[in-house]
Amino acid sequence: MQFAAVLFRRTLEVFTMTLITFLALIVILAVIFRYSGYSLVWYDEVASVMLAWITYYGAALAAVRRSHLSFSGVLLALPLTLRKIVFLMGEAIVIAMFATMAWAGWFVLQIMGGETLISLPWVGLQFTQSVIPVGCALFVIGQLLSLPEAWQRMVTALDVETEEMNHEIAKAQKSDAPFNERAA
Numbered sequence: 106m107q108f109a110a111v112l113f114r115r116t117l118e119v120f121t122m123t124l125i126t127f128l129a130l131i132v133i134l135a136v137i138f139r140y141s142g143y144s145l146v147w148y149d150e151v152a153s154v155m156l157a158w159i160t161y162y163g164a165a166l167a168a169v170r171r172s173h174l175s176f177s178g179v180l181l182a183l184p185l186t187l188r189k190i191v192f193l194m195g196e197a198i199v200i201a202m203f204a205t206m207a208w209a210g211w212f213v214l215q216i217m218g219g220e221t222l223i224s225l226p227w228v229g230l231q232f233t234q235s236v237i238p239v240g241c242a243l244f245v246i247g248q249l250l251s252l253p254e255a256w257q258r259m260v261t262a263l264d265v266e267t268e269e270m271n272h273e274i275a276k277a278q279k280s281d282a283p284f285n286e287r288a289a
Contacts, residue, residue, distance in 0.1 A: 110169060110250040117166040117243070121159060128155045147224035154222075154233045161240025169247030171255055171265065181262045192259050200248055203241045210237030 135148040167173040180188055180195075213234065220230040258265065 107254075110254075113247060113250055114166065114169045117162060117169065117247070121162045121166055124155060124159050124162065128152060128159065131155070147222075150222050150224045158236045158240075161236045162243065165240055165243035165247045167247075168244045169251050171251050177264050177266070180259065181264055185260070188259060192256070196248065196252065196255075200245050203244045203248070207238040207241035207245070210234070210241060214238065 131148065131152055135145050135152070138145050138148075164173070180191060183191060214231050214237075217230045217234060222228045222230065222233065257263075
């Protein structure tokens with residue numbers, strides 16, 4: 106399961122970074138063309154679609170990394186039995202919400218039929234808006250793949266933020282060690 110989560114995360118990282126890179130290149134290209142007096146008619150529409158794609162695929166990446174908004178301090182303050190119940194309820198609500206959004210997004214895609222972008226009539230809206238059901242489904246997959254590790258952290262009361270701070274402090278102390286030895 107951990108291999109699948111790592112592979113999923115790496116794939117989303119590469120895909121999301123590729124989207125960000127292409128968006129940056131398109132923006133730079135649009136500025137150059139606009140400055141030269143030859144504006145790209147498709148820039149605004151394509152850039153907004155790409156931003157939506159980055160948002161949805163980035164959210165799926167945040168899910169598998171468990172980097173989205175959480176209140177772990179509140180959760181970890183609860184007694185273990187109640188903590189388990191609240192954790193499972195929270196996971197069920199998040200998964201149900203994104204599954205519902207995926208279904209609704211799929212339903213909307215069916216309605217769009219043969220509609221296209223205004224500036225690029227050869228690009229269908231079903232393609233550009235497919236990010237909604239696909240991104241929501243990827244979010245659910247990311248949530249499920251990261252669930253065992255999140256469960257273990259919750260049961261052992263490990264707070265991700267505290268763990269990251271302790272890691273950075275240890276790293277800083279290790280890098281200061283040669284300086285501290287010379288000062289002594």
